[in-house]
Amino acid sequence: MFFKKMDLSDLQCNPFDMIGKTWYLLTSGTPEDYNTMTASWGAMGEMWGAPSFHCVVRTNRYTLNYLDQNELFSATFFDPGYKPALQFCGTHSGKDCDKAQRTGLQPVLLEGTTSFAQARRVLICRKRYTAMLQPEGFLEPETYEKWYGKDPMHREFVGEVLAYYERMH
Numbered sequence: 001m002f003f004k005k006m007d008l009s010d011l012q013c014n015p016f017d018m019i020g021k022t023w024y025l026l027t028s029g030t031p032e033d034y035n036t037m038t039a040s041w042g043a044m045g046e047m048w049g050a051p052s053f054h055c056v057v058r059t060n061r062y063t064l065n066y067l068d069q070n071e072l073f074s075a076t077f078f079d080p081g082y083k084p085a086l087q088f089c090g091t092h093s094g095k096d097c098d099k100a101q102r103t104g105l106q107p108v109l110l111e112g113t114t115s116f117a118q119a120r121r122v123l124i125c126r127k128r129y130t131a132m133l134q135p136e137g138f139l140e141p142e143t144y145e146k147w148y149g150k151d152p153m154h155r156e157f158v159g160e161v162l163a164y165y166e167r168m169h
Contacts, residue, residue: 003110003122003165008051011121011164015044018077023086026055027114028066028073031107034114036099037063038090041154042075044161051161053125056133056154062094064155067127072113073159075123082118111163121166125159132156 018024019042027036043054053075057064067073078086085103092099100107106117115122133154138144 002117002167002169003119004168006164006166008161008164013121019043022077022080023083023090025076025078025086025089025116026057026063026067026073027076027116028063028070029114031109031114034107035063035066035094036076036089036114036116037061037094038086039075047158048128048160050128052128053123053159053161054156055159056156058154059132059152067130067157070113071126072111072162073125073127073157074110074113074115075125076115076119077121078116078118079120110165115165119165119167121164123161124163124165126162127157128160129158130155 020040023038023040024042025036026039027034029035037057039055041056045052055075057067085105088103089099092102099105100116107114108117110122111124113124133156135144135148135153
């Protein structure tokens, strides 16, 4: 394996770019039975005394079943050249095709959950909280209308970051 476990205090990144511009794969399950989806929303920070990663998943996503069934998930970040693979994983369902086979990504087991051999960096997270976003929680009606007027709601997950890996060249 080409990964080195790192100290989380050594993570050097701009989370706005890392999450919102280069995107990531949100994955849960084992390499034999997992699903992954592309995500571009989320947050990193401190929550309940632990380093945390926040992500949201729409209720119609196949990956939601895997997040519900498993304690762990990974947030896997790639170099920009993998953007086409992430685009594919965000526009096709794991119910209908083998995303890894179609994109050439190689699933690997890291600390009990699935990530991918081509990753640049990986956060391994343990679920600590989940809840549905609620329409009445939106203070700006236009935000709700823009993002949920025609699309299903998101469920939020807060995971404690248990491990951080970097790919070694």
